[in-house]
Amino acid sequence: MIRRSTRLSVATRSLCLALSLAFAQGSPLAQSEGRDFVIRDIRVEGAQRTDVGTVFGYLPLRVGDHYDPGKGIAAIRALYASGLFKDVRLEADGDVLVVVIEERPAIAAIELVGMKEFDKDTVKKSLKDVGLAEARIYDRSLLDRAEQELKRQYLSRGRYGVKVKTTVSPLERNRVNISISVDEGEVARIRVIRFTGNHAFSDSTLRDQMELSTPGWLTWYTGHDKYARQKLQADEETLRSFYLARGYLDFNIESTQVSISPDKKDIQITINILEGERYRVSGIKLAGELLGLDAELSKLIDVKPGEVYNGERVNAIAKAVTDRLSVLGYAFANANPVPDANKEKREVAFTILVDPGRRAYVRHVNISGNTRTRDEVIRREIRQFESGWFDSEKVKLSRDRIDRLGFFEKVEVETPAVPGSHDQVDLNVTVKERPTGTIQAGLGYSSTEHLVISAAYTQQNVLGTGHAIGVQLNTSSATRTIALSHADPYVTIDGISRSEEIFRRDSNLAKLGLATVDIGTTGGTLRWGVPFTEFDTIFFGLGVEATDITLTGSSPFRYIDYVNRFGSSAGALLATMGWSRDSRDNILTPNRGRFQRAFLEVGTPALDLQYYKLTYQFQQFAPLTNKITVAFNGQTGYGGGYSGKDFPLFKNFYVGGIGSVRGFEAGSLGPRDANGDPLGGVKELNASVEALATLPGADRSLRGLVFLDTGDVWGSGEAVRFGQLRLAAGAGIAWISPIGPLKLSLAQPFRHQPGDRIQRFQFQIGTGF
Numbered sequence: 001m002i003r004r005s006t007r008l009s010v011a012t013r014s015l016c017l018a019l020s021l022a023f024a025q026g027s028p029l030a031q032s033e034g035r036d037f038v039i040r041d042i043r044v045e046g047a048q049r050t051d052v053g054t055v056f057g058y059l060p061l062r063v064g065d066h067y068d069p070g071k072g073i074a075a076i077r078a079l080y081a082s083g084l085f086k087d088v089r090l091e092a093d094g095d096v097l098v099v100v101i102e103e104r105p106a107i108a109a110i111e112l113v114g115m116k117e118f119d120k121d122t123v124k125k126s127l128k129d130v131g132l133a134e135a136r137i138y139d140r141s142l143l144d145r146a147e148q149e150l151k152r153q154y155l156s157r158g159r160y161g162v163k164v165k166t167t168v169s170p171l172e173r174n175r176v177n178i179s180i181s182v183d184e185g186e187v188a189r190i191r192v193i194r195f196t197g198n199h200a201f202s203d204s205t206l207r208d209q210m211e212l213s214t215p216g217w218l219t220w221y222t223g224h225d226k227y228a229r230q231k232l233q234a235d236e237e238t239l240r241s242f243y244l245a246r247g248y249l250d251f252n253i254e255s256t257q258v259s260i261s262p263d264k265k266d267i268q269i270t271i272n273i274l275e276g277e278r279y280r281v282s283g284i285k286l287a288g289e290l291l292g293l294d295a296e297l298s299k300l301i302d303v304k305p306g307e308v309y310n311g312e313r314v315n316a317i318a319k320a321v322t323d324r325l326s327v328l329g330y331a332f333a334n335a336n337p338v339p340d341a342n343k344e345k346r347e348v349a350f351t352i353l354v355d356p357g358r359r360a361y362v363r364h365v366n367i368s369g370n371t372r373t374r375d376e377v378i379r380r381e382i383r384q385f386e387s388g389w390f391d392s393e394k395v396k397l398s399r400d401r402i403d404r405l406g407f408f409e410k411v412e413v414e415t416p417a418v419p420g421s422h423d424q425v426d427l428n429v430t431v432k433e434r435p436t437g438t439i440q441a442g443l444g445y446s447s448t449e450h451l452v453i454s455a456a457y458t459q460q461n462v463l464g465t466g467h468a469i470g471v472q473l474n475t476s477s478a479t480r481t482i483a484l485s486h487a488d489p490y491v492t493i494d495g496i497s498r499s500e501e502i503f504r505r506d507s508n509l510a511k512l513g514l515a516t517v518d519i520g521t522t523g524g525t526l527r528w529g530v531p532f533t534e535f536d537t538i539f540f541g542l543g544v545e546a547t548d549i550t551l552t553g554s555s556p557f558r559y560i561d562y563v564n565r566f567g568s569s570a571g572a573l574l575a576t577m578g579w580s581r582d583s584r585d586n587i588l589t590p591n592r593g594r595f596q597r598a599f600l601e602v603g604t605p606a607l608d609l610q611y612y613k614l615t616y617q618f619q620q621f622a623p624l625t626n627k628i629t630v631a632f633n634g635q636t637g638y639g640g641g642y643s644g645k646d647f648p649l650f651k652n653f654y655v656g657g658i659g660s661v662r663g664f665e666a667g668s669l670g671p672r673d674a675n676g677d678p679l680g681g682v683k684e685l686n687a688s689v690e691a692l693a694t695l696p697g698a699d700r701s702l703r704g705l706v707f708l709d710t711g712d713v714w715g716s717g718e719a720v721r722f723g724q725l726r727l728a729a730g731a732g733i734a735w736i737s738p739i740g741p742l743k744l745s746l747a748q749p750f751r752h753q754p755g756d757r758i759q760r761f762q763f764q765i766g767t768g769f
Contacts, residue, residue: 036066036067036068037066037067037092037095038064038065038066038067038095039061039062039063039064039065039066039067039095039096039097040063040094040095040096041063041095041096041097042056042059042061042062042063042096042097042098042099043093043096043097043098043099044056044098044099044101045098045099045100045101046100046101046102046103047101047103048103048173048174049103049106049174050084050085050101050103054082054084055079055099055101058078058079058081058082058084059075059078059079059099060074060075060078061075061097067092067097072090075090075099076088076090079099079101083104083137083139084103084104084137085101085102085103085104086102086103086104087101087102088100088101088102089101103174104137104138104139105137105138105170105174105175105176106135106136106137106138106174106175106176107132107133107134107135107136107137107138107175107176107177107178108134108171108175108176108177109134109177109178110124110127110132110133110134110177110178110179110180111177111178111179111180112124112180112182113179113180113181113182114181114182114183114184115180115182115184116184117154117157117159117184118153123150127146130142130145130146132146132178138168138176138178140168143166143168143178146180147164147166147180150164150180150182151164154182154184156228156229156230157187157226157228158187158188158226158227158228158267159184159185159186159187159188160185160188160260160264161183161184161185161186161188161263161264161265162182162183162184162185163182163183163185164180164181164182164183165180165181165182165183166178166179166180166181167179167181185264186265187226187227188226188227188260188264188265188266188267189215189225189226189227189265189266189267190212190213190214190215190225190226190227190266190267190268190269191214191215191266191267191268192214192268192269193207193210193212193213193214193269193271194268194269194270194271195270195271195272195273196270196271196272196273197254197272197273197274197275198273198275199275200246200248200275200278206239206242206271209235209238209239209242210235210238210239211224211231211234211235211238212224212225212227212228212231212232212235212269213225221696222696223696224696227258227267227269232256232258232269236253236256236271239253239271239273240253241311241312243275244309244310244311244312245310245311245312245313246278246308246310247278247279247280247308247309247310248275248276248277248278248279249276249277249279249309249311249339249341249348250274250275250276250277250341251273251274251275251276252273252274252276253271253272253273253274254272254273254274255272256269256270256271256272257269257270257272258270277343277346278308278309278346279308279309279341279346279347279348280306280307280308280309280346280347280348281303281304281305281306281307281308281309281314281347281348281349281350282305282306282342282345282347282348282349283305283349283350284301284303284314284317284349284350284351284352285349285350285351285352286298286301286321286351286352286354287351287352287353287354288352288353288354288355289354289355289356290354291325291328291356293324296324297321297324297354300317300320300321300324301317302317303317309348314337314350315337317335317337317352318335318336318337318352319335321333321335321352321354322334322335323392325354325356326390326391326392327391327392327393328359328389328391329359329360329361329389329390329391330356330357330358330359330360330390331357331360331390331392331415331417331425332356332357332358332360332417333354333355333356333357334354334355334357335352335353335354335355336352336353336355337350337351337352338350338351338352338353358422358423359389359390359423360389360390360417360423360424360425361387361388361389361390361423361424361425362384362385362386362387362388362389362390362415362424362425362426362427363386363387363418363421363424363425363426364386364426364427365379365382365384365385365386365426365427365429366426366427366428366429367379367429367431368428368429368430368431369430369431369432369433370431370433370464371433372433372461372464373407373408373431373433373461373464373466374464374465374466377405377407377461377464377465377466378402378429378431380490380493380495381398381401381402381405382398382401382402382427382429383397383398383401383534384398384427386427390415390425395413395415395427397534398413398427398429399411399413399429400583400584400585400593401534402429402431403585403586404582404584404585404586404587405466406436406460406587406588407431407433407434407436407460407461407466408431408432408433408434409432409433409434410431410432411429411430411431411432412429412430412431413427413428413429413430414427414428414430415427415428416428436459436460436461457469457470457471458470458471458472466488466489466490467486467487467488467489468485468486468487468489469485469486469487470483470484470485470486471483471484472484472485480504480505480506481503481504481505481506482503482504482505483501483502483503483504483505484501484502484503485499485500485501485502486499486500486501487499487500491528494531495531496528496529496530496531497528497529497537498526498527498528498529499525499526499527499529500524500525500526500527501524501525502523502524503521503522503523503524504520504521504522505520505521506518506519506520506521507519507520517549517550517551517552517555517559518549518550519547519548519549519550519650520547520548520550521545521546521547521548521650522545522546523543523544523545523546524543524544525541525542525543525544525574525576526541526542526543527539527540527541527576528540528541535581535582535583536579536580536581537579537580537581537582538577538578538579539576539577539578539579539580539599540575540576540577540578541575541576542573542574542575542576543572543573543574543576544571544572544573544574545571545572545574545609546569546570546571546572547569547570547571547572547609547648547650548568548569549562549563549568549569549650550568551563551568558649558673558679559649562646562648562649565646566608566645566646567608570607570608570609570648571607571608571609572603572604572607572608572609573603573604573606573607574601574602574603574604575601575602575604576599576600576601576602577599577600578597578598578599578600579596579597579598580595580596580597580598581594581595581596581597582594582595582596583595584619584621586700588701588736589700589701589703589736590619590621590629590631591621591623591629591700592621592622592623592629593621594618594619594620594621595617595618595619596616596617596618596619597615597616597617598614598615598616598617599614599615599616600612600613600614601613601614603648605643609645609648610641610642610643610645611639611640611641611642611645611646611647611648611651612639612640612641612642613637613638613639613647613651614637614638614639615635615636615637615684616635616636616637617633617634617635618632618633618634618635619631619632619633619634620632624691627693627694628691628692628693628694629691629692629693630689630690630691630692631688631689631690631691631692632687632688632689632690633687633688633690634686634687634688635660635684635685635686635687636684636685636686637653637683637684637685638682638683638684639651639652639653639682639683640682640716646716647682647716649680652679652680652681652682652713653680653681653682653683653684653713654666654667654669654670654678654680654713655667655669655670655684655686655711655712655713656668656669656678656711656726656757657759657762658743658745658762658763660686660688660709660711661686661688661709661710661711661712661726661728662707662709662728662730662732662745662747662762663709663726663728663730663745663747663748663749663758663759663760663762664726664728664749664752664756664757664758664759665757665758665759666762667680668756668757669711669712669713669726669756670712670713670714670715671713671714671715671718672755676755679715680713680715681713681714681715681716681718682714682715682716683713683714683715683718683720684711684713685711685712685713685720685725686709686710686711686712687709687710687711688707688708688709688710689707689708690705690706690707691705691706691707692704692705692734693705701735701736702733702734702735702736703733703734703735704731704732704733705731705732705733705734706729706730706731706732707729707730707731707732707745707747708727708728708729709726709727709728709729709747710725710726710727710728710751711725711726712724712725712726724753725751726749726751726752726753726756727749727750727751727752728747728748728749728750728751729747729748729750730745730746730747730748730760731745731746732744732745732746742763743762743763744762744763745761745762745763746760746761747760747762748760
């Protein structure tokens with residue numbers, strides 16, 4: 001029997017190539033390894049986990065083939081290339097080819113120790129994507145590359161002291177455990193940020209433009225003193241925009257040096273800049289294909305000759321031109337400002353080259369991400385139709401309408417070009433569902449109602465249909481409410497809505513600090529809404545209410561007099577009518593847009609109460625920056641009786657506290673009785689201005705705010721006196737939490753009257769269990 005053996009080491013791929021060439025050339029070495037023969041059979045030895053059929057699948061030799069050393073080398077290379085084997089050997093037992101393999105170990109488990117900077121599940125998924133995962137074949141080279149990449153990611157986060165150690169532990173049945181142990185070390189903190197070459201602006205002014213900073217009293221929370229390469233690159237672009245917006249056309253960052261202390265804990269940043277000269281604009285003109293819109297597009301140029309060059313304003317003109325063309329269907333329009341600088345005069349002229357491209361229409365509207373909401377609920381809000389000319393305003397309106405549904409955490413709209421077409425785009429709408437249904441039992445505390453016990457079931461998107469239902473139970477020492485409601489936003493395909501509600505509400509005015517009276521109201525309402533523009537809706541409806549007033553021996557005279565004149569029980573058949581206009585980009589956390597609402601409630605002559613109550617609310621939101629929004633809210637109201645009936649006391653307006661004028665007790669402003677209890681009023685006026693800023697590391701659902709509030713109420717027969725308006729200012733936090741809204745404010749009244757009930761700190765919070 002002739003026994004031959006050919007080996008190929010894992011780490012010597014170059015040797016494999018050399019041997020292959022040697023065999024191909026018929027070298028003496030190759031000839032001495034054995035003889036040629038015809039393979040009568042093939043036998044596999046050493047397979048434990050690997051199926052024999054898998055070995056045959058990679059082996060390029062078959063029974064009946066003619067074997068020679070060259071084919072043997074090729075077979076070994078093919079088996080090694082599979083990545084399954086640590087060692088491969090070919091032997092001959094007569095005319096039987098014996099394939100002897102030694103399998104690579106399999107990974108039994110991967111353990112990440114000491115990792116806090118990154119999510120472990122995300123890291124394991126990334127390792128799996130490159131081939132390192134449980135039940136996969138262990139490859140040391142992959143582990144080494146993963147270790148280096150992990151270090152690189154830590155360094156990009158400013159953790160220069162990171163230590164990564166990998167341990168491979170053999171187990172029975174040819175398996176291994178992999179442990180990746182990380183000592184993250186401390187984040188390197190920025191101790192110095194300095195500039196060279198700056199003459200027009202001081203170091204402190206430039207540092208104020210940057211997100212990165214040296215340690216301060218809030219950096220423990222913001223983390224702005226922690227160095228990261230991506231943040232520095234973003235700050236460099238911010239500095240560039242800062243200079244270009246102030247006329248420095250030739251501004252350039254020539255170099256940036258980042259040095260780290262020997263203990264790898266402190267960072268020094270030096271930014272070397274070239275300011276250049278300050279330029280003024282000598283003129284701006286449009287050129288290119290203007291589609292006969294020369295006069296209309298020229299009106300978009302709002303920069304006059306002689307003004308200091310501002311890169312942001314010039315780019316805004318170019319964007320306004322493309323936006324106008326995109327409304328007309330030119331989805332691929334481009335407007336490029338080309339400067340022509342006169343360095344001697346320090347002037348720059350711009351020619352905005354306009355290329356509208358082809359007019360495009362929308363091929364398909366594609367919706368994705370709606371795992372629960374039905375397609376039709378989203379599609380009925382889309383105003384950009386398939387096969388219609390592309391219109392950027394309709395695309396934006398569609399996005400805003402979908403976002404205003406309140407069903408989604410995020411709404412993204414993209415308009416990619418259709419491959420292979422020059423005049424088609426697709427409208428891709430991607431949404432991320434948010435929980436719209438809650439079953440809640442909770443305890444809460446309010447600064448006015450104290451302990452609050454609540455239980456509720458609400459679903460704003462029943463079975464993905466857009467219908468809303470609610471069951472609410474709310475009880476505290478001051479108020480109790482039981483309510484059932486349902487709303488259908490699309491009773492018809494035209495968007496006519498209908499809502500129904502039945503309720504029971506009880507109020508102990510004494511515990512609200514208003515009067516020693518108990519008022520209970522049972523009723524129901526039915527309302528319809530009819531949209532007549534994209535933003536305007538009119539409402540009308542009917543309602544029935546039955547109100548009971550329970551007096552005590554210390555009840556105020558006004559309630560005693562009212563009961564004596566009209567009785568302790570009263571019924572009302574209510575007719576309601578209203579109008580609203582809503583152009584906000586988001587209902588819960590608006591950043592821009594306007595909301596207006598006028599509402600009239602009339603107690604008809606059909607039952608006891610005959611009155612009217614008119615309210616008007618106005619809200620305006622405008623972004624100052626990407627993270628700061630200015631908001632204005634104003635509300636006024638007026639009520640009265642008719643046919644000889646007085647306006648019901650329990651319908652009075654009340655002002656004070658969160659929601660109107662912070663810094664004063666809830667509902668405490670306005671006229672008072674002889675006991676000092678608030679009477680409320682039939683005339684109301686309050687207004688608020690807020691600046692809201694998203695807190696660092698949070699989204700729009702968590703914002704800090706500063707505010708200025710003013711307002712008051714007046715009784716029947718009193719004249720509205722603006723000099724009596726209370727005034728307060730302060731700061732607070734607004735959070736749309738998973739269990740409900742949290743509001744907190746700290747206010748200082750600046751204008752108040754003797755006897756006003758001051759309450760500087762106010763909050764409302766709920767905790768579910």
